[in-house]
């Protein structure tokens with residue numbers, strides 16, 4: 346009895362979130378043990394997803410649960426993007442391959458029958474999806490741990506729990522979400538800035554939750570003001586000022602091979618900046 350009730354509840358949930366008749370949604374899901382039934386993203390929403398993700402010719406795109414292949418094929422047609430669609434349902438794969446052939450983009454749009462939870466998409470620069478909140482949440486650790494910082498994730502309709510999107514766009518009834526995979530910058534970093542005769546030792550202790558970064562800063566061992574800490578992908582901006590009210594020094598860098606590397610800007614000059622990770626009990 347309990348099983349029947351939970352099946353009926355799942356059927357109602359699928360029907361409600363995808364606005365399709367319950368019988369169709371449930372039959373599709375049952376037939377191949379799909380985690381999500383096939384409901385195509387409307388083409389204006391496909392275009393908005395590609396635009397929000399700033400998809401281009403240089404990208405490597407994966408559509409997880411690719412349905413009839415419309416996202417991968419449209420990216421190949423509009424931008425020349427190399428894309429892969431992954432779907433568990435063999436019928437969808439056949440439809441998607443036919444769509445790619447009809448659009449003459451078979452060289453850029455490939456379709457693989459596979460379970461998205463087992464498929465390796467770690468070389469992606471853009472990932473698109475129209476799945477379910479629970480499926481997004483199950484994918485989230487892999488997205489954060491396996492994808493390169495800077496990879497864009499674009500989802501139709503469903504969010505990523507407490508990982509706030511970097512951008513959203515409304516297209517009719519659909520909300521499109523964009524996240525940029527953040528580099529892992531939490532921890533303590535130290536560096537020296539040479540300024541003519543005087544050198545200054547900088548140190549920051551950064552905390553991070555997804556792309557949100559904050560923490561404490563020190564100059565020459567004294568507490569300083571961390572006025573800005575902004576992370577986008579692997580690019581980090583810090584503005585640090587001494588407590589005497591002087592102008593902050595602005596650091597812009599990228600996480601490269603475990604170091605923060607970039608430039609420090611002041612009104613007079615721009616010099617190289619290189620921060621090393623240090624353990625919290627060090628110096």
Ligand SMILES: C[S@@+](CC[C@H](N)C(=O)[O-])C[C@H]1O[C@@H](n2cnc3c(N)ncnc32)[C@H](O)[C@@H]1O
Nearest residue numbers: 380381384385386410411412432433460461475
């Ligand atoms: C809502 S449709 C989205 C189709 C397409 N991405 C679009 O936006 O038009 C979800 C797709 O995910 C596929 N799917 C469901 N569970 C899957 C799984 N575990 N692995 C791969 N594909 C899956 C379904 O077959 C269906 O085609």
